[in-house]
Amino acid sequence: MLTLECPYCGVKAEETELTAGGEAHLKRYGPGSSDEDFESYLFVRKNPKGVHFERWRHAYGCGKWFLAARCTATLEVFGTYPAQSKEPPAELQAKIRAKRPNWEGYR
Amino acid sequence: MGLKRYSVFAIVREAMSYHQGWERAWPWPKPKRKYDVVIVGAGGHGLATAYYLGKNFGITNVAIIEKGWLGGGNTGRNTTIIRSNYLQDPSAAIYEKARSLYETMSQDLNYNVMFSPRGLLMLGQTEHEVRGYKRTVYANNLQGVETRWIEPDEVKKLVPIINIAGPRYPVLGALYQARGGTARHDAVAWGYARACSAMGMDVIQQCEVTGVRSEGGRVKGIDTTKGAIDCDKLGLVVAGNSSVLAEMAGFRLPIESLALQALVSEPIKPCMDVVVMANTVHGYMSQSDKGEMVIGGGTDGFNNYTQRGSFHHIEETVRSLIETFPMLSRLKMLRQWGGIVDMTGDRSPILSKTPVEGVFVNCGWGTGGFKAIPGSGWAMAELMARGHSPLTEEFSMYRFREGKFIDESVAAGVAH
Ligand SMILES: Cc1cc2nc3c(=O)[nH]c(=O)nc-3n(C[C@H](O)[C@H](O)[C@H](O)COP(=O)(O)OP(=O)(O)OC[C@H]3O[C@@H](n4cnc5c(N)ncnc54)[C@H](O)[C@@H]3O)c2cc1C
Ligand SMILES: [Zn+2]
Numbered sequence: 231m232l233t234l235e236c237p238y239c240g241v242k243a244e245e246t247e248l249t250a251g252g253e254a255h256l257k258r259y260g261p262g263s264s265d266e267d268f269e270s271y272l273f274v275r276k277n278p279k280g281v282h283f284e285r286w287r288h289a290y291g292c293g294k295w296f297l298a299a300r301c302t303a304t305l306e307v308f309g310t311y312p313a314q315s316k317e318p319p320a321e322l323q324a325k326i327r328a329k330r331p332n333w334e335g336y337r
Numbered sequence: 338m339g340l341k342r343y344s345v346f347a348i349v350r351e352a353m354s355y356h357q358g359w360e361r362a363w364p365w366p367k368p369k370r371k372y373d374v375v376i377v378g379a380g381g382h383g384l385a386t387a388y389y390l391g392k393n394f395g396i397t398n399v400a401i402i403e404k405g406w407l408g409g410g411n412t413g414r415n416t417t418i419i420r421s422n423y424l425q426d427p428s429a430a431i432y433e434k435a436r437s438l439y440e441t442m443s444q445d446l447n448y449n450v451m452f453s454p455r456g457l458l459m460l461g462q463t464e465h466e467v468r469g470y471k472r473t474v475y476a477n478n479l480q481g482v483e484t485r486w487i488e489p490d491e492v493k494k495l496v497p498i499i500n501i502a503g504p505r506y507p508v509l510g511a512l513y514q515a516r517g518g519t520a521r522h523d524a525v526a527w528g529y530a531r532a533c534s535a536m537g538m539d540v541i542q543q544c545e546v547t548g549v550r551s552e553g554g555r556v557k558g559i560d561t562t563k564g565a566i567d568c569d570k571l572g573l574v575v576a577g578n579s580s581v582l583a584e585m586a587g588f589r590l591p592i593e594s595l596a597l598q599a600l601v602s603e604p605i606k607p608c609m610d611v612v613v614m615a616n617t618v619h620g621y622m623s624q625s626d627k628g629e630m631v632i633g634g635g636t637d638g639f640n641n642y643t644q645r646g647s648f649h650h651i652e653e654t655v656r657s658l659i660e661t662f663p664m665l666s667r668l669k670m671l672r673q674w675g676g677i678v679d680m681t682g683d684r685s686p687i688l689s690k691t692p693v694e695g696v697f698v699n700c701g702w703g704t705g706g707f708k709a710i711p712g713s714g715w716a717m718a719e720l721m722a723r724g725h726s727p728l729t730e731e732f733s734m735y736r737f738r739e740g741k742f743i744d745e746s747v748a749a750g751v752a753h
Contacts, residue, residue, distance in 0.1 A: 231647060232639070246649050250638035252593070269738040273591035273682045277580035279642045302594070302642045 236288040237296050237310045243288055251285030253277075254297045255317060255336065279303050281326055281333050283318055286310075299326060340535045342447050362527065363534040368541050368563050372400045374721065375559060375568040377546050377582060379403030380412040381522075382699050382706065383574035384529035384540075385714020386721070391536040393715070394722040399538040400568075401530075402561060404545035408526030411576050412707065414644075414676035416599050416633040418612055418621065419708040420457050420517035422484045424473050425743045427731035428685060429480040434728060435712025439520060442711060448528030450520045451626070455611050457517030458492060460661070462506040462617040470512035484514045498608050498664050506617055506660055518612060519623055525710055549586040549696070556586075556695035570721055571696045577642065577677025579700035588692045590700070591737045592679050595636040597704050598646035600655075600673035604628030608664070618657035630668065632658065636678060636704060646675040678703045683742035688717055688729035697721050698734065 232245040241247075253275050259267040276282075282302045287295050297315060299308040299322055308329070309322045318326075318336055327333055341347065341360060351358050374390060376383045379401045390396040403409075419439055421432035438445075439452045461467035470486065477484040489501045492511050501508035530540045541563070548560035549571065558567035573582045577594045604627050614621035619635040634654030637646050651673050659666045681687060681701040686709070688699050699717045702709060716728035731743055 231649070245647055253640075265738050269591075273737040274589045275580070275591065275593050276589065277593050277640060278584075279578070279581050279594075282640055284640065300639075302640045305641070305643055305645075 232305065232307070234286060234298050234307060235310050236291055236294070237312050238294050239288065239292045241288070241291055243291055247288065247290045249287045249289040251287055251295065254283040254285045281308070281330055281336070283336055285313070301330075340531065343449075363531045363540060366539040366541060368400060368402075368539065368544065368561070368566050371558075371567040372539075373398040373568065374570045374572065375399070375566060376401045376572040376574055377559070378410070378573070378575040378578075379407050379526065379530065379540060379542065380410045380574065380576060381408065381525050381529070381710035382412075382576075382702065382713050382717070383572070384526055384533060385710050386572055386574060386699060386717040387533045387538055387714075388529050388536075389714045389718035390722060391533065391538060393718055396722060397536045397538055399533070400566065401533065401538065401540045402544050402546055402559070402566075403540070403542045404562075406542055407530050407540070408523050411676040411678060412526050412710075413523050414599070414674055415522055415707045416621065416623070416631050417519040417522050417707055418457065418517070418614070418623065418705075419452070419454075419520060420514050420612075421482050421708070422457075422459070422473055422477055422512060422514045422517070423745055424476050425685075425745060426476075426480060427743050428745055429477065429482050431712045431716060431728050431732075432709055433480070433482050433712075434715060435709045436516065438711035438715065439708075440516075442520075442525070442528070446528035446532045448524060448531055450524040450528055452518065452520040454516040454518040456495065457514045457612040457614070458487075458495065458511040459614045459616060460492070460511050461509045462615060462661075464509070466617055467509050470510075473512055482514075483516065484512060487511050487513045495611050496609060496613055498662055499613070500661055500663050503660070506615075508661065522707060525707075529714075546582065546585070549582070549693075551586065551693050551696075554692075554694055556693055569695060572699060572717065572721055573696065574699045574717070576679050576700060576702065576706070579679050579698065583691075583698065586691065586693050586696050590687070590698070590734060591681055592687075592701055593640055594642055594677050595639070595680055596641040596644070596646035596675045597633070597636045597678045598650055598654075598673060598675040599631065599633040600651055600670050601625070601629040601631050602665070602668040602670050605630070605668065615658065615661055618661065620654050620658040620661075622658065622662070629671065630665065632670075636680070642677055644675050644677055680704075682737060683744045684746040685743035686713070686732055687734045688713065688720060688726075688732045689734040690720075690724075691734065
């Protein structure tokens, strides 16, 4: 069973307490953007086999959205961080790079 | 490749020699340096594509490359429900093409795929669902897909073990497709593999594709764990691994990979001779020839490539089915397993050209592609051979850019 620590309330929440929200750090395109941009924001996904950054909601806890770094090939969790982050925290990226030397970066 | 035909006479003949004379069902070839067409993925869809390239277009210099074993992906992990009662016209066209090909598949392939059109019910358990399914019946009638709406008493007659009274989810009727049913999943993969081999194609197992080579926007070949192979055309038919192969080829897809699980009970005496889907409670069930109740549920919520799902989903599926099938509460569940399904935003598949010339994709069948295998192969072969097919036109990967969705998420509920 997947367990993630909510970065806000510090609770180690198991999966049934959480809702998965898909890929994180997508660029949100607004009115006037091209069709390609909308497509990339709404539908196209990296969907990597390996390191994945994603949105989660502590649905049956504090109710807030947060972000998590996880490996989709092993289900290993690298860490969680607040949803307000523009990109994954540097120390989290360093930790992942140490564990996955061939990791191509979060984009 | 002169493979001996299977028949009742063959069984008698081989019985005379204590069944020592059966030959291998298909060969185990080494890859050649070059093929006209390479298909990645020996699941049902990849194999059917190759089969129809040979059968309908005479293209037989073909290799099907599989990293594991034949049908070891979702094709060998699914609950084998076959139906064609979808809502949208393009879906009805390709799923009904598939269903009708299943009718004669055993004869066509000379391989018993145990197609069992035993009848299929999709229960209406809320007013909303009833209205949705009635709409589907009307759509199906216009599409020439034979379905009808049946009332609770007829449901009870077809499924004596069902509890139609509720209280929480009463059975208000069902969308009934009399020629829907099941087939033997491995046999579908094996039958196609044998037929492809008989046409001189190479089915290459335990060979992982690790790279796609292209030059000037045109495909040149692939790299594999058994060496480099060149090809003029490349078909990526790898279900849950589609994003990985697309990344190798240099583009991205509107696909996410999720775990979907199924389970079977201990074998019991025959008690249900139809397929029942209860989408409000996210469960569906049929009884296998061995007597096991074969049960499936919904997907897990998060991206996953491990072919393992979360246990609480299994629990939820069974818990919710028990109200509708009270006798389930007395059964021991024997095995549970998972597959990685390739989900699109509109819950419809992608059969398409790609940004790389000569590379084609067939994916996005998600939780419901077993039923589509022959139709998908038929259409994909036409697309690869001719560059277009009436059956694939609407299923291009670019429909998401254009907003031309084929929305089956509402009508299908759990889309199996
Ligand atoms: C639990 C479960 C229940 C389901 N129930 C139903 C149902 O009742 N009815 C229905 O219609 N559908 C159902 N489905 C969906 C159905 O199983 C799939 O849509 C269908 O089998 C997909 O077939 P495929 O040939 O596209 O993929 P697969 O059978 O998964 O084949 C893809 C193949 O590609 C191979 N591959 C991947 N990467 C590489 C690589 N790099 N190199 C070489 N080979 C590679 C894989 O090993 C695999 O064998 C279910 C699925 C699951 C998981
Ligand atoms: Zn919290």
